[in-house]
Amino acid sequence: MTPPSTPDLTVRPEALLLDFGGVVFQTRKRPEAVAEFAAHVSALLARAGHTISPDTLVPVLEGGKTAISDWKNASSRRLHPRELTHREIWRDFYASPLPAAAREVLVGEAGELQEWITLATAEHTIRPGIPDLLDLAAALGVPVGIVSNAHGGRAHRTLIDRHGLTDRFGVQVYSDEVGIRKPNPDIIELAANALGTTAPRTWYVGDTFDRDVTCARRAGVAAVMLTRHHSTDRVPFPVADVPDAVFDTPEGLVPLLRATVPGTFATMPGSFDTAPGTSNTMPGSFDTAPGTSTTAPTPDALAETTLPSALLLDHGGVISTSTSDADGRRAFAHHLATGLRRAGWHLTDTDAEDVVVETIAAHKRWKKTRHAQAEDGTVPEIDPHTYWVDLAGPLVEARIAGETSGVRSWLRAEAHALSIAWGRAKSVSTVRPGVVELCEAAHAAGVPIGIVSNTVSGRGVREKLATFGLGHLVGASVYSDELGRRKPDALVAVTACRALGADPTRAVFVGDKPANDVVSARGGGVGTAVIVRGGRTADAEIDAILADPTSPQRPDLVVEEMGDLIDALHLRPRTPRDGAPGRVRP
Structure with a gap:
């Protein structure tokens, strides 16, 4: 089959869209x-x-x-x-x-x-011709984007950064981050929109027939090129679509692009069926949360002769305390504004700082609304697309002069990377006294540890735990942004216990917010709910809850510091003269 029309390869594209593997990089397994x-x-x-x-x-x-x-x-x-x-x-x-x-x-x-x-x-090396192609595109004012099927998009971002190419791309669109994959034409249209144009005004370069060429044809790009790689000839089924040009390496694209001149494209409608800003809800581990009891159980996890089946720890306020990082937030605002400007959307650093502040406030309202609506105990967590497209998107658009129709497409493509960067930048965390000792004691006693945290970036929490010297002690990680549900949803506690193979009735859940942590523990059937002071709940509020024996937020135990739990949970090894080996009386 021939292309639907003969492309005019002399007209300069308004954007150049490249596949990752086989185009920008060559791989060796x-x-x-x-x-x-x-x-x-x-x-x-x-x-x-x-x-x-x-x-x-x-x-x-x-x-x-x-x-x-x-x-x-x-x-x-x-x-x-x-x-x-x-x-x-x-x-x-x-x-x-x-x-x-x-x-x-x-x-x-x-x-x-x-x-x-x-x-x-695989080992990744830049393909011949890519540096020259990127230099030429920059000189001609043609923005460049990545459009790739990927199950590890953040790894691809890491490789782009390691090779010093991050600043060369106006947007990076990875299928695992946007929820659609080639040959779905929406993924090419999303990238084009993010760069301020439409698919019929772009060139697309890939290395496969069934995914790249077919996808580009469906999207109606002005021209589709193919650079041969080891996947090119491994076609799983016959494909009728053909490219407009084939090159052994991306080097062949350089003279082709250099010969172009600004011109007018024929109107070629793409096939973008749905709005690129559509939010993708991340499924949780289970459809319904088993265990809905809100009655405080009789705690046996504190009994001297019984070790907990698992120790479930919240992060913020429990493992660490944090303070807002003004410098980090300004740096993130610069990162956000720089990325948008690279794609052609002119947001100043000052306006980006205002966007960050207002998005934080919008997020707080979002959380409050979702908690108020959680009549059945199901509390969804915000996903990166909702946070950056739906909450931040209108705030960004309001500060950009002129056309803004592609701003939310850019935010959707970059949402996961933005969430990771924001999770790292928004605050400075300090490990609480006694936490390391508690975790080491639990590990030595054979009590597995699970982290149960509401967060916009589970990856950011993992990095902090590694910094604190705790990463190697964590047996299971349940982060709300990855699970798709947030405390007080019982699914958080249920998932942690299942991952650790732990009897929930003998597990201990340690938090600092009774309304979130105790309620999640109770709903998940966890035997002992502990609140530590000095976190994000005032002592007076904790005391008021303790004074009400009917409160569903009432914990079984309140401690001043995390180290107090070593003795409370009988985690110190017993000396021989104490009698039964392996235990010690508090």
């Missing part, structure tokens, strides 16, 4: 990566108390990889395929043969695992 990954997963499971050898995991992971490859090929046949979430990849593909508790651990670390495997599976 690392055969040893599977064994390395199996060892990594085995160590991760061991932290949660699940012993599965690397040798056992190798065929499990290889089977998952094969199944995902088959799914990708089948998706290339669809008209408007959506992308899998990281949690789906691990629940339904890689970890599906594993025991339920081990599977839940890996689902909780799905984003981190996808980043790890993307970086480790």
Whole structure:
């Protein structure tokens, strides 16, 4: 089949859209990566108390990889395929043969695992001609964007940054971050809109027929180019669409683009069926939250002869205290404004600072509304698209002069990366006294630790835990932005206990907000709810709750500092003269 019309390759495109692998980068697989990954997963499971050898995991992971490859090929046949979430990849593909508790651990670390495997599976080098092509595009005033099917988009961003290319791209669109994948034409239209144009006014460059060429044709781009790579000839089924030009490397694109002149494109409607700002709701681990009891159980986790089945710790206010970081927030505002300006949307740093402040306020209102509406106990967490497109988007648009129709497309494409950057920048955290000692004591006693935190960036929390020297002690991670539900939803506590294979009635949940933490613990059937003072709830409010024996927010125990729990939970090793080995009287 020939292209639907003969393209005029002398007309300069208003944007140049490039695939990642096979165009910007060439890859060489690392055969040893599977064994390395199996060892990594085995160590991760061991932290949660699940012993599965690397040798056992190798065929499990290889089977998952094969199944995902088959799914990708089948998706290339669809008209408007959506992308899998990281949690789906691990629940339904890689970890599906594993025991339920081990599977839940890996689902909780799905984003981190996808980043790890993307970086480790292959070596990435810049393809010949890419530096010259980017230089030429900049000289001609043609903005450049990435449009890539990726299950590790943040790893791709890392590689772009490592090679000094971040400033060369006005937008990076990865399927796992926007929820749609090629050959869905919406993904190309989204990138074009983000750069202030439309698909029919762009050139698209890919390396596959079934995904790239087909997607570009459906989107109605002005011209579609193909640079040959090792995936080019591995077509899973016959494809009728053909490119306008084929090159062995991106070097061939340079003289083609250099020869163009500004001109007028023929009107070629694309096939963007839905608004690019549509929010994607992230599914939780379960459809309904089992365990809805709000009656305070009789605590047995504090009994001297019984160790807790798990120690579930909130992050902010419990593991650490934080203060707003004015410098960090200004730096983030500059980062936001710079990214928008790179894509052609002129937001000043000062206006970006105002946007950040107003978005924080809008987020607080959003949370308050969702909590008030949670009559059935289901409390959704905000996702990056809602935060940056729906809350921040109108605030950004109001401060940009002229046309702003593509601003929200840019925010949608960059939403996940913005959330990670914001999670790192918004505050300075300090580990609370006694936390390290408590976690080390629990680990030594064989009590697994789970983190249960409401956050806009689980990745940011993981980084802080690593900085505090606690990352290697965490067995399970349940972060609201990854689960899609936030405390006081019981699913948070339920998921943590399931991941650790813990009896919830013998688990201990430590928080600093009775309205969130105690209620989540009670709903999840957790045996002991603890509140630590000095967090985000005033002592007077805690005391008032304690004075009301009927309050659903009333904890079983209140402590002044985290180190107090070492003795309260009997985590100190017993000396021989104390009698029964392994215990000590408080």
